Amino acid sequence: MEKSQRPLSPHLQIYRPQLTSVLSITHRASGIALVLGTLVLVYWLLAAASGAEAYSSAQQLLGSWLGRILMLGFSFALFFHLCNGIRHLFWDAGLGFELKTAYASGKAVVAVSVIMTVLAWVLAYAMRGGG
């Protein structure tokens, strides 16, 4: 295609980041992270299918500090993508496009996904008995 000399619309970095735009790109980023996170799911399931020994070494790896930080990241990405995805589904139904509603739902998504992440980890640690 021939390069045209027409002016381009300003690039993304020209605009001041807003909650709506930040959540939009975070939705995409968390989606990519979650696809990468499926590698952990594949590993964990295959380890469980291979036997007790493979499973316990997988548990050891995922239960290490690095593993836990990784799982914390994945769990937040999951809850965020889930909540913001529901927000998107409402938009698909034509609901919540007013600026005020869009900001309110955005704030709700951030709050709920943080609460769900904390709750999930508190419950997981409680089930484990603190360890």
Next chain:
Amino acid sequence: MKFRTPLGRVRGLGSAKSGTHHWWMQRLTAIALVPLSLWFVASLIIVVTAEHALVVAWLHSPLVAILCCALIVAIFYHGQLGLQVVVEDYVHTEWLKVASLVVMKLLCLLLATACLFAVLSIAFRS
């Protein structure tokens, strides 16, 4: 060719009525993933720290195995649709775009199959 009218040339080449298929399947899998992923995370909280025997017993239940398989199909279907849009947005060289899509989609298929195999091999264990 030049004897054909413009209308005759394009007839049958137009919309395959699949224009919204990507969008629709993304939403469909998203809706499925809302309850499925919540169920999976809730189950993981109980199961993930447990012994191997408990995980095996959990996946041995037909309901759990079926829901897990549905989750796996929905995850990878949804994931590859999402990554497809990312690739189409950022990769502008045609051959590289097509190559990335082929590799990405085949990898998703492979990973999904591996997950399904793992779940079923536990579920069908006697």
